[in-house]
Amino acid sequence: MLLIHCPYCKEKLPELEFEYAGQAHIARPLNPAEQSDAEWRDYLFIRSNVRGDHAEQWRHTHGCGRYFNALRNTVSDKFIATYEIEQPRPTGSEEGEKSNEQLES
Amino acid sequence: MSKFSAVSLLKGALTGYKNVEPQWPDAELKSEYDVIIVGAGGHGLGAAYYLAKEHGITNVAVIDKGWLGGGNTGRNTTIIRSNYLYDESARLYDHAVDLWDGLSQDLNYNVMFSQRGVMMLAHNVHDVQSFKRHIHANRLNGVDNVWLTPEQAKEKCPPLNISPSARYPVMGAAFQQRGGTARHDAVAWGYARAAAARGVDIIQNCPVLSIERGPEGAVTGLQTARGFVKAKKIAVSAAGGTSVVMDTAGVRLPLESYPLQALVSEPVKPIFPQVVMSNTVHAYISQSDKGELVIGSGTDQYVSYSQRGGLPLIEHTLAAICEVFPIFRRIRMLRKWGGVVDVTPDRSPILGKTPVQGLYLNCGWGTGGFKATPGSAHVFAHTIAQDEPHPINAPFTLERFETGRLIDEAAAAAVAH
Amino acid sequence: MSNLRVDGKGRINRDKRIRFTFDGVSYEGFEGDTVASALLANGVHLMGRSFKYHRPRGPVTAGSEEPNALIGTSRGGAGRFEPNTRATVQEIYEGLTTVSQNKWPSLNFDVGAINDKLHKLFAAGFYYKTFMWPKSFWDKVYEPVIRASAGLGVSPSEPDADAYASRYLYAELLIVGAGPAGLAAALTAARNGTDVVLVDENRELGGSLLSEAPASIDGKPTETWLSECIEELSTLPNVRLMTRSVAIGYYHENMVGVAEKLTDHLAYPPAGAPRERMWRIRAKEVILAQGALERPLVFDGNDRPGVMMASAAQTYLNRYGVKVGTAAVVMTSHDSAWYAAFDLVDAGVTIAALVDVRSSVGDHLLSEAQARGITVKTGHTVLSVAGKKRVSGVQVGRVTGDGKVSDITSVSCDTVLMSGGWTPSLHLFSHTKGSLHWDEENEVFLPGEKTERCHIAGGGRGLWSQQAAFDDGVLAAEQALTSLGQTAKTISVDVDGDRAGSGIVMEELPSNDDKLLAGHL
Ligand SMILES: Cc1cc2nc3c(=O)[nH]c(=O)nc-3n(C[C@H](O)[C@H](O)[C@H](O)COP(=O)(O)OP(=O)(O)OC[C@H]3O[C@@H](n4cnc5c(N)ncnc54)[C@H](O)[C@@H]3O)c2cc1C
Numbered sequence A: 001m002l003l004i005h006c007p008y009c010k011e012k013l014p015e016l017e018f019e020y021a022g023q024a025h026i027a028r029p030l031n032p033a034e035q036s037d038a039e040w041r042d043y044l045f046i047r048s049n050v051r052g053d054h055a056e057q058w059r060h061t062h063g064c065g066r067y068f069n070a071l072r073n074t075v076s077d078k079f080i081a082t083y084e085i086e087q088p089r090p091t092g093s094e095e096g097e098k099s100n101e102q103l104e105s
Numbered sequence B: 001m002s003k004f005s006a007v008s009l010l011k012g013a014l015t016g017y018k019n020v021e022p023q024w025p026d027a028e029l030k031s032e033y034d035v036i037i038v039g040a041g042g043h044g045l046g047a048a049y050y051l052a053k054e055h056g057i058t059n060v061a062v063i064d065k066g067w068l069g070g071g072n073t074g075r076n077t078t079i080i081r082s083n084y085l086y087d088e089s090a091r092l093y094d095h096a097v098d099l100w101d102g103l104s105q106d107l108n109y110n111v112m113f114s115q116r117g118v119m120m121l122a123h124n125v126h127d128v129q130s131f132k133r134h135i136h137a138n139r140l141n142g143v144d145n146v147w148l149t150p151e152q153a154k155e156k157c158p159p160l161n162i163s164p165s166a167r168y169p170v171m172g173a174a175f176q177q178r179g180g181t182a183r184h185d186a187v188a189w190g191y192a193r194a195a196a197a198r199g200v201d202i203i204q205n206c207p208v209l210s211i212e213r214g215p216e217g218a219v220t221g222l223q224t225a226r227g228f229v230k231a232k233k234i235a236v237s238a239a240g241g242t243s244v245v246m247d248t249a250g251v252r253l254p255l256e257s258y259p260l261q262a263l264v265s266e267p268v269k270p271i272f273p274q275v276v277m278s279n280t281v282h283a284y285i286s287q288s289d290k291g292e293l294v295i296g297s298g299t300d301q302y303v304s305y306s307q308r309g310g311l312p313l314i315e316h317t318l319a320a321i322c323e324v325f326p327i328f329r330r331i332r333m334l335r336k337w338g339g340v341v342d343v344t345p346d347r348s349p350i351l352g353k354t355p356v357q358g359l360y361l362n363c364g365w366g367t368g369g370f371k372a373t374p375g376s377a378h379v380f381a382h383t384i385a386q387d388e389p390h391p392i393n394a395p396f397t398l399e400r401f402e403t404g405r406l407i408d409e410a411a412a413a414a415v416a417h
Numbered sequence C: 001m002s003n004l005r006v007d008g009k010g011r012i013n014r015d016k017r018i019r020f021t022f023d024g025v026s027y028e029g030f031e032g033d034t035v036a037s038a039l040l041a042n043g044v045h046l047m048g049r050s051f052k053y054h055r056p057r058g059p060v061t062a063g064s065e066e067p068n069a070l071i072g073t074s075r076g077g078a079g080r081f082e083p084n085t086r087a088t089v090q091e092i093y094e095g096l097t098t099v100s101q102n103k104w105p106s107l108n109f110d111v112g113a114i115n116d117k118l119h120k121l122f123a124a125g126f127y128y129k130t131f132m133w134p135k136s137f138w139d140k141v142y143e144p145v146i147r148a149s150a151g152l153g154v155s156p157s158e159p160d161a162d163a164y165a166s167r168y169l170y171a172e173l174l175i176v177g178a179g180p181a182g183l184a185a186a187l188t189a190a191r192n193g194t195d196v197v198l199v200d201e202n203r204e205l206g207g208s209l210l211s212e213a214p215a216s217i218d219g220k221p222t223e224t225w226l227s228e229c230i231e232e233l234s235t236l237p238n239v240r241l242m243t244r245s246v247a248i249g250y251y252h253e254n255m256v257g258v259a260e261k262l263t264d265h266l267a268y269p270p271a272g273a274p275r276e277r278m279w280r281i282r283a284k285e286v287i288l289a290q291g292a293l294e295r296p297l298v299f300d301g302n303d304r305p306g307v308m309m310a311s312a313a314q315t316y317l318n319r320y321g322v323k324v325g326t327a328a329v330v331m332t333s334h335d336s337a338w339y340a341a342f343d344l345v346d347a348g349v350t351i352a353a354l355v356d357v358r359s360s361v362g363d364h365l366l367s368e369a370q371a372r373g374i375t376v377k378t379g380h381t382v383l384s385v386a387g388k389k390r391v392s393g394v395q396v397g398r399v400t401g402d403g404k405v406s407d408i409t410s411v412s413c414d415t416v417l418m419s420g421g422w423t424p425s426l427h428l429f430s431h432t433k434g435s436l437h438w439d440e441e442n443e444v445f446l447p448g449e450k451t452e453r454c455h456i457a458g459g460g461r462g463l464w465s466q467q468a469a470f471d472d473g474v475l476a477a478e479q480a481l482t483s484l485g486q487t488a489k490t491i492s493v494d495v496d497g498d499r500a501g502s503g504i505v506m507e508e509l510p511s512n513d514d515k516l517l518a519g520h521l
């Protein structure tokens, strides 16, 4: 069971209190009608599914109830950071979303 | 490669198995292939076999980063059924069931396909309505599936607790007699052996690092841990690892990879005749031919490649199993493990061509692709050989996420299986 | 009571006799016995049948690693039967009923043993190569037969009558295993004021000290040192000791699942008491001090009742006061079995031959063996075992330069004690996806890269002497404390009469034919 630091409650708590809410920083298009099918597909369905540092949303369901962001490594499952929902991905990790960790060769 | 037969077995026994050949040769990686398949799971090995057998394409390599069958093929709970809701799915999964029947003889390898029947328990009114809808839809598609009363379910599966005061009351069940299980390792080995016998190279412990494309965009080959290999066509069948490989070709996918866990108990004498699944409590169970109770759990909530699942999930699953089958409470678990399953938004696979010329894709089987292995491999081989999907897999395109023609099997696949 | 009990040996309570049954026959043992130790004290080795060939089987170990002596247990009443319980772990209590498994009609005469005669047909993986012709026979004939022969014990048939509990626990330091390494780590951390939990699957803390006591520790007899150590730990408020508690899984972020057995050793469990308690222990640091498991050797008949690990015989003697036989042949590639042989001789067991596949061993071993009048055969090997339901002798031969065997003679015995060296117990560590690296020199897997905040100490790191284990436990605790930001005051534990040793690894013992390849294992 993971331990997750809620940036609002400022406490590290067991995963059971939280719900995963998918990849972070995907902005909903303001006017869906103007989207091409491909853009709408990307928004709805395409995910980085990165093997490495993954920015994702969690909700502290059984606590403050708020959504927040986290940066977590999907190979080790370790959290690198958790941060408030409006905040951008921590600086220095922007590249991460696209770079999969190489398989050991 | 010699054929297995009663005579060869007896000969082996009498000569002390002195001349045992390896089941398949450990091939050297050549510099060029007509087709390279990434991922030596059941789906990849099966595709190689059908490419050789039905399309005469034998200059083929199947490359895996680990041991063949070491991915989800060797980690699943081996449930086979075809009672999915939509016409497209019914055709795909039923094609597989047809091929399962006879696969042992076709491969000359006993995959121990056991049509012991699959029962899906309904615990509430929603389940009852949903399963009855599935049963009607299945019948229209010629797929067998019948409704059982709680008493009929108990008659088929005596350990079931049908008391009305049970924590999870059983209100009935859908039952597919043609469903069952097969021996997963034998499926991988059988396909590997039969493919190798037809000239396919099986390359193990060789991670594929990237897919290379030429100036026109078409694939040229693969970068692997053992160097560059040229290929006319590349087919990716890498389950949980698919997005990582496809990303190197510039193709981003509607996939997320999640941990999925399973466990087995210590072996006991036969007690559990069918496969029983419960979507509502996220548990499913059967008894292996060795006597172990094979129990599957749900996916963890977060994306992960760690192959490590969490304790809460398996606790939840075992608690549910103990409620539904109270006689199993005193049975100890022997092993547990996790796989990495590739899940699509509509819980149906992606099986076909990609925007990249010469690049083919078979993925998104998520928690339930073992059952489809022969059917999927068969139509995938057709797609690769003809550069054109087989009618059965034609609806399972990548484009459906753009056109909106989804095949939503979330209800049929609501539980990992 | 049978004369296989040795006076003055063992940690059983000789004032408290206990009766239990095995396959309907009533036996007597003492409080502190396991089913296996009590049956062995009564001269019973045959405790089960093997899975496929129904070969007669007896215990090969004295602990939770037991593969053979699996039994059904019950305290009577509906819903209390449990299959596949290790006889080497289950403690006896008044009223315990046990049964053997996988036999029909009886353990002594088992029809399924016909498979053993046909073993050449049923080689490993034979299912995959056969039962395909004619196709229609699969559903109707083969599959039902295969399925019907599955399994070892029988499943319970009634809902469980007992209750179970579940708890969370938090600690700064969790130590798994209370042998020398775990105890030393616990003492170091406990004296420092660290919040410590120490768990061990056994009834008593002490690990290998209970099976093989060095002459003295810190100048005191081992038993005195151990009880003082436990006394000290149990009086400290910052320490929690948990016995009969098995660490079953190592999960993310240093959460360890521990199953604590509460009543399965009691004749009269308190009303309403839970039978087991599942603990989820979350610790800031974890020390895995689970020791090592002795490796069996591969020779024809190494599964006959009466063939067991040398360390198991030593444990039965020193922990339970039981001689596992009267005349033993030792077959080893490691020094440790020599010490087991010495303990057995000192307790009155005849060592018919001490066979070591190595051509030379340390002089101190040879002279100690000579002092005890043991026939030593270095550069020799055991080829095969005679006897069906109990060993009656072995074939021993000299290993020649080309790896074959000559000068073969028969030696009679009722017990064979084997040792192929030791394998570090790294199962829990592997749960964390910690990597293992292959140590070429000692031919063992050792812990490599870690993914959790854990430390491995003692036998788990391939260290074989008790002094080394104590020292390593202290070191692991110091590392854990440093990582907790505490400053550790170091301690030292001094062992006198430590039995350090080494050995070699044999994949298969030399022999003159290759019949073992037939999947007979
Ligand atoms: C616990 C569990 C229970 C399940 N239960 C069921 C069930 O009861 N019924 C059912 O129908 N399905 C079940 N499934 C799902 C099923 O196992 C899979 O859908 C199916 O086995 C997928 O087969 P595959 O050949 O596509 O993938 P895999 O067998 O996973 O093969 C993919 C291969 O690709 C290799 N690979 C990945 N990346 C690379 C790379 N870069 N280079 C080289 N090789 C690479 C991997 O090593 C792997 O061997 C279960 C899955 C799990 C984990």
Ligand SMILES: [Zn+2]
Pocket (backbone or CB within 6 Å): A006, A007, A008, A009, A010, A060, A063, A064, A065, A066
């Ligand atoms: Zn919060």
